[in-house]
Amino acid sequence: xxxxxxxxxxxxxxxxxxxxxxxxxxxxxxxxxxxxxxxxxxxxxxxxxxxxxxxxxxxxxxxxxxxxxxxxxxxxxxxxxxxxxxxxxxxxxxxxxxxxxxxxxxxxxxxx
Amino acid sequence: xxxxxxxxxxxxxxxxxxxxxxxxxxxxxxxxxxxxxxxxxxxxxxxxxxxxxxxxxxxxxxxxxxxxxxxxxxxxxxxxxxxxxxxxxxxxxxxxxxxxxxxxxxxxxxxxxxxxxxxxxxxxxxxxxxxxxxxxxxxxxxxxxxxxxxxxxxxxxxxxxxxxxxxxx
Numbered sequence: 659x660x661x662x663x664x665x666x667x668x669x670x671x672x673x674x675x676x677x678x679x680x681x682x683x684x685x686x687x688x689x690x691x692x693x694x695x696x697x698x699x700x701x702x703x704x705x706x707x708x709x710x711x712x713x714x715x716x717x718x719x720x721x722x723x724x725x726x727x728x729x730x731x732x733x734x735x736x737x738x739x740x741x742x743x744x745x746x747x748x749x750x751x752x753x754x755x756x757x758x759x760x761x762x763x764x765x766x767x768x769x770x
Numbered sequence: 771x772x773x774x775x776x777x778x779x780x781x782x783x784x785x786x787x788x789x790x791x792x793x794x795x796x797x798x799x800x801x802x803x804x805x806x807x808x809x810x811x812x813x814x815x816x817x818x819x820x821x822x823x824x825x826x827x828x829x830x831x832x833x834x835x836x837x838x839x840x841x842x843x844x845x846x847x848x849x850x851x852x853x854x855x856x857x858x859x860x861x862x863x864x865x866x867x868x869x870x871x872x873x874x875x876x877x878x879x880x881x882x883x884x885x886x887x888x889x890x891x892x893x894x895x896x897x898x899x900x901x902x903x904x905x906x907x908x909x910x911x912x913x914x915x916x917x918x919x920x921x922x923x924x925x926x927x928x929x930x931x932x933x934x935x936x937x938x939x
Contacts (some may be wrong), residue, residue, distance in 0.1 A: 662929040662932075662933055663929055663932060663933075667924065668897060668928070668929075669897055671874060671875075671932075672878070672894075672898045673896035674871060674874065674875060674878075674896065675875045675878055676898050678791065678871075678872075678875055679789050679792060680785060680789070682788075682792075682799055683784070683785045683788045683789065684803055686780070686784040689784070689803065689806060689807060689810065690777075690810075692807055693807055693810055694810060702876065711784075715859070723892075725850050732856075734933065738804045
């Protein structure tokens, strides 16, 4: 079995790997040019976020306005059940309590 | 340091920066380019500020490493591809420099890939990039003692893996 590599041999192995990797280093000018293009592209991402935020705001605003313009709910004294008609029957007029007639004399009549 | 000087320093450190990015991205050349672009943007925009406490390359390595780690964490690697450089292919496993040399490089890359990340990073910084163990500690944001332990254990484990590979040949 071969003896383990010493530090110098390890160093040579790494140097060999480094030399092989060097050929794949992109030119600095190319990376720099891509930077400038990339920087112009960045605001597009921001624009998408701004557009999404605007749509959400518009939806929230529309929902708020829709709630405000809806008719107010009826008061309890005026409320009628939607199924109230089911309680009516043909003999209601005969079986129900008689209507109390208003007084036959004027309310402003002075007895004195 | 003004913008023009930063640009000049980046150009001087470019080859080292790329190969370090390559290792931070598990030898994926395209991702390494994206990470490098993002790191350069951070430097030129002032989001990463050089304070002169370490050598420029040492500081740049820390920025690149942080950028690669962010990309990994956020699973943004696919989205980080700002602009692909034309006509570049992923690294091939072997080159035409000779099958034996390529085999040795391949064995080393394979063995490095099997090391724990910290150990691999320390060994790459010291053996590949010629940094001291203390500088490596600064780049990785760990203590010097911890870096020395990773260095010693990493070397030991790397030798074992390379010997095992050689025995299998």
